[in-house]
Amino acid sequence: MPDLRELYQEVILDHSKAPRNYRELATANHRAEGYNPLCGDHFTVYLDLEGDSIRDISFQGSGCAISKASASMMTQRVKGKTRAEAERVFDQFHKLVTGQSPANGNRAELGKLAVFSGVSEFPVRVKCATLAWHTLHAAMQGKQETVSTE
Amino acid sequence: MTTAAKRLPRESRPADVRDAGGDFDVQKLRRDFPILRQRVHGRTLVYLDNAATSQKPQVVIDAICRYYERDNANIHRGVHFLSEHATEEYEEARRTVQHFLNAADASEIIFVRGATEAINLVAQTCGRTNVHAGDEVLITAMEHHSNIVPWQILCGEKGARLRVAPMSDSGELLLEDFEKLLGPRTKIVALTHISNALGTINPVQRIIEVVRRWNIPVLVDGAQAVPHVKVDVQALDCDFYVFSGHKVYGPTGIGVLYGKSALLEAMPPYQGGGDMISSVTFEKTIYNKLPYKFEAGTPHVAGTIGLSAAIEYVNGLGMDNIAAYEHELLAYATEAVSAIPGVRVIGTAKEKAGVLSFLLDSIHPHDIGTILDxxxxxxxxxxHCAQPVMQRFGIAATARASFALYNTREEVDALVEGIQKVREVFA
Incomplete structure (x- = not known):
């Protein structure tokens, strides 16, 4: 039986209640919107890209604890990193929450994001955990249309 | 519920008295629903998602099995024994629905896939014929997407305007505003009998009386009403009434469009194909009479037989008994859930059925759902496929417990305990 405490870890609850980098970014030169039509989660990710590096990042929107905490911790994780690094972290994060990342596997890039490992026991919540990441990906690609989880 | 039981505090009542009201013995009838016996995540299943779909009693499951084991054949065309038998069962199911809704004639009952298809059918036939550029279609602010989008499509095609009658903060239709929105441009009115997101029971009979002055058709979406209240389409005097079988303990994929004969006769067909014709040449096709004009192709025969068994099941319990039991259960649930600190009930109309929508502090409903699961x-x-309702209340989502005839006070108590657990996790 999946454990709720594994899903709702303290650090996740903390970020969901007090999300970091939760604001509109005045210096943003890229932005994208992400939407989960099933549950109505809706986020905007703002990016200040300088060449290949993420100089600043923020987000705003509404969603469940998992999606909000994921967005919040994502902004902390990728700020100051290159686009390639951010994509690599997304890849590892995706593997983590979909259960394709064994506990002894390569999670080096994830850092604190490893707290989301409990999501893999709750398949319907994978979209919550990855919504902000898909949105970040779209923002880096410069896509204009809203990213949908469907 | 006996008078004695009412007076006693809940805990001190024996379990069999707690949920047995007169002949309505919920513990006994729960045994009719095999799915309720199972455990989920190691816990006894508490199924409170009945507004999405209801569970099926054994008699419905058996009726469908029996049809495929013994009676399966195509209908209305075979000369052989099985085909005749299947046809007879199919038409018997139509008569069962006719009596269930108290329609004047069996030919006014059209079998469709569900309420959604029924509304699309009316929009694309009656709507297309009667709504033109500059005309208006009137709906309400509490409609399910299925009673919004078909009319939006129609209005888009025709250059017509979709008007929306507002509701109050408690989720009640504002009848004066509704009346003001009616006018010479209004060509059709479509409204829900009971709101799926809020549980509001609309005073459809009064509303229809008002609409009658304009001599335009009214469609009532009964998807959420049919499982909870007795429906009499002649007393309502509605022109169309639609519902889905699966919400009233029947199978998915079968639903009903009731329409007044005169209107159905005047409407063009919805889909072309077999069974809906009298004769076909490459030059001209003569359409079949009602109800077959609207039933193109081989229908969901097994579905109609399952639906018929479901209707007989609720008839056996008595729609009035079901309504009275559920009314009491919803009142109990509303009181118990409202008493939890941080709970805000969305939809507090005086007349409600089946649905308890709520918010808990700033906890997202999705998280509530996962923890309760x-x-x-x-x-x-x-x-709840009612985004405009959420927008009306300025919220993104709600948690919704919805009740059926087999739900108990113990299950409501489990819900209350579950919500307390949510509060603990998010404390």
Missing amino acids: QEGIAIRTGH
Whole structure:
């Protein structure tokens, strides 16, 4: 039986209640919107890209604890990193929450994001955990249309 | 519920008295629903997502099995024994629905896939014929997407305008505003009998009386009403009434469009194909009479037989008994859930049925749903296919517990405990 405490870890609850980098970014030169039509989660990710590096990042929107905490911790994780690094972290994060990342596997890039490992026991919540990441990906690609989880 | 039981505090009542009201013995009838016996995540299943779909009694499951084991054949065309038998069962199911809705004639009952298809059918036939550029279609602010989008499509095609009658903060239709929106341009009115997101029971009979002055057709979406209240289409005097079988203990994929004969006769067909014709040449096709004009192709025969068994099941319990029991259960649930600190009930109309939508502090309904699921409690979270209702209340989603005739006070108590657990996790 999946454990709720594994899903709702303290650090996740903390970020969901007090999300970091939760604001509109005045210096943003890229932005994208992400939407989960099933549950109505809706986020905007703002990016200040300088060449290949993420100089600043923020987000705003509404969603469940998992999606909000994921967005919040994502902004902390990728700020100051290159686009390639951010994509690599997304890849590892995706593997983590979909259960394709064994506990002894390569999670080096994830850092604190490893707290989301409990999501893999709750398949319907994978979209919550990855919504902000898909949105970040779209923002880096410069896509204009809203990213949908469907 | 006996008078004696009412007076006693809940805990001190024996379990069999707690949920048995007169002949309505919920513990006994729960045994008719095999799915309720199972455990989910190690807990007894508490199924409170009945507004999405209801569970099926054994008699419905058996009727469908029996049809495929013994009676399966195509209808209305075979000369052989099985085909005749299947045809007879199919038409018997139509008569069962006719009596269930108290329609004047069996030919006014059209079998469709569900309420959604029924509304699309009316929009694309009656709507297309009667709505033109500059005309208006009137709906309400509490409609399910299925009673919005078909009319939007029609209005888009025709250059017509979709008007929306507003509701109050408690989720009640504002009748004066509704009346003001009616006018010479209004060509059709479509409204829900009971709101799926809020549980509001609309005073459809009064509303229809008002609409009658304009001599335009009224469609009533009864998807949420049919499982909870007795429906009499002649007393309502509605022109169309639609519902889905699966919400009233029948199978998915079968639903009903009731329409007044005169209107159905005047409407063009919805889909072309077999069974809806009298004769076909490459030059001209003569359409079949009612109801077959609207039933192109081989229908969901097994579905109609399952639906018929479901209707007989609720008839056996008595629609009035079901309504009275559920009314009491919803009142109990509303009181118990409202008493939890941080709970805000969305939809507080005076007349309600079946639905308890709520918010808990600033906790997202999705998180509430996941935690309750771990307790074996199934509820729906999200916008309930009624995004405009969420927008009206300035919220993204709600948690919704919705009740059926087999739900008990113990299950409501489990829900309350589950919500307390949510509060603990998010404390």
